[in-house]
Amino acid sequence: MGEGKKNMVKCLVCGAVFEEGNEVCPVCGVGSENFVPYEEEKNNFHKNTEELYLILGNGAAGVSAAEAIRERNSTCSIVMVTKEDCLPYSRPMLTKAVMGKDEREELLLHDPxxxxxxxxxxxTGKQAEKIDTKEKEVTFDDGIRLKYDKCIYALGSECFIPPIPGSEKNEVVAIRRLSDIEKLNSLLSESKQAVVIGGGVLGLEAAWELKRTGLFVTVLEHGDQLMKRQLDQESGEFLKSIILEKGIDVKFQAVTREIEGEEKVTGVRLEDGTVLPADLVVISAGVRANVSLAEDAGAKSGRAVIVNEHMETTVPGIYACGDCAEYEGINYAIWPQAVEMGKAAGANAAGEKISYKTVTAALTFNGMDTSLFAVGDPGKDPGRTYEVRREEDEEKKIYKVYYYAEGKLTGAILIGDTSDMGRILEEIE
Structure with missing residues (x-):
């Protein structure tokens, strides 16, 4: 026997698969208690061709598609193009432990x-400007044109910037790309007070990282509780108390009217007239799918580019996956979905017929010296009767709630101890 194949593990938080032995997940940074053994599915389909596969975008979906194509076709050409200036990296890590550090190399998904x-x-550094479906070629901003037999549209999404006067100022950052973090890092040394607009997972992760670099941080949440779609009121309150204890201020029903300052940002003015002093503002108000290029090429779109279970768009020869794709009305814009959609798009483009199965949308948050996991329906359907089981340990900062309907687990929220995550995911699926 030659050397045995390394055992693989899967991260329950982000869905990444990698060799066992890692202390933390290379994609999302959580610890090894979130890993489960992973058996790779055997792929028996193989068909070598001389085709050209052009992948637009190099995020999780693009890389996953490229890998799926190569597994099934040894001789085709695969070209992956991005407007960013670097190889594919882990986007979830941007709002985690990279502020104030230069860790470009460590974020890469694979080495060259x-x-x-x-x-x-x-x-790298090339932005697609037009897809010509008749000639089967894509034109880029530098004038080059690339031919394709099959095109994988994986252009992801952009941060949504609400129409706030002053949001174009230099000290206002939305974290979407490595270059945004590099810009933020260049501003840190001159900043003392930061305001984060948006109390979702990414906003809270950013707030925690800014706090850890020594800034005074205020989070502005539009709603009346944190993560209202995924948490019930009690768990939202529990999370809030943890955040306040860490010295981060949270303001609810906070609507930003203007980001003030002449030369530089000096503060954030709210609708009620309150002005919060700030020399740095991070906007985390959700994302919008990049659809315009696909739409111009004739692809139908809703919130994102519409695909069938084979990840085909309404344009022959063009597949879409990741944050920019919508299947059966669903577009979660989360890493595990991008990976699975990419796999399906690549496999189908290579000639194998496989169907994409919607991933379970789980919310995970790691920061503030705690971890949070929420999945399913936490009692949000007014037409249902729920049985609710709660466990709370104020001292250890642990909070757990389980929602049941018709004897089945419909949703769960874990704060402070997420070790039950794997079992819950299985039960809900």
Missing amino acids: AWYEEKGILNL
């Missing part, structure tokens, strides 16, 4: 040798 070995060509 991996792409060489797989024969995947990366072109």
Whole structure:
């Protein structure tokens, strides 16, 4: 027997699969208590061709699609193009432990040798401007045109910037790309007070990282509780108390009217007239899918580009996956969905017929020296009767709630101890 194949594990938080032995997940940074053993599905389909596969975008979906194509076709050409200036990296890590540090290398999903070995060509710093479906070619902003036999549209999403006067100022950052973090890091040394607009997972992660670099931080939440869609009121309150204890201020029903300052940002003015002093503002108000290029090429879209279970758009030869794709009205814009959609898009583009199965949308948050996991329906359907089980340990900062309807687990929220995550996911699925 030669060397045994390394055992693989899967991260329950982000869905990443990697070799066992890692202390933390290379994609989302959580600890090994969130890993489960992973058996790779055997792929028996193989068909070598001389086709050209052009992948637009190099996030989780694009890389996943490239890998799925190469597994099934050893001789085709695969070209992945991005407007960013770097190889694919872990986007979830941007709002985690990278503020104040230069960790470009450590964020990469694979080193350059991996792409060489797989024969995947990366072109960086090129923005796609037009897809010509008749000629089957894509034109880029530098004038080059690339032909394709199959095109994988994986252009992701952009941060939504609400129409707030002053949001164009230099000290206002929305964290979506490595370049945003690099810009933020360049502003840190001159900043003392930060305001984060948006109390979702990414906003809270950013707030925690800013706090850890020594800033005074205020989070502005539009609603009347944190993460209202995924948490019930009690767990929202419990999370709030943890955040306040860490010295981060949270303001609810806070609507930003203007970001003030002449030369530089000086403060954030709310609708009620309150002015919060600030020299740095982070906006985390959700994302919008990049659909315009696909729409111009004739693809139908809703909130994102509409695809069938094979990830085909309404335009022959063009597949879409990740944050920019919508299947059966669903677009969660989360990493596990991008990975699974990418796999399905790549496999189908390579000629195998496989169906994408919608991933379970779980909310995970790691920061403030705690961890949070929420999945399913936490009692939000007025037409249902729920049985609710709560466990709370104020001292250890642990809070758990389970929602049941018709004897089945419909939703769960864990704060402070998420070790039950795997079992809950299985039960809900």
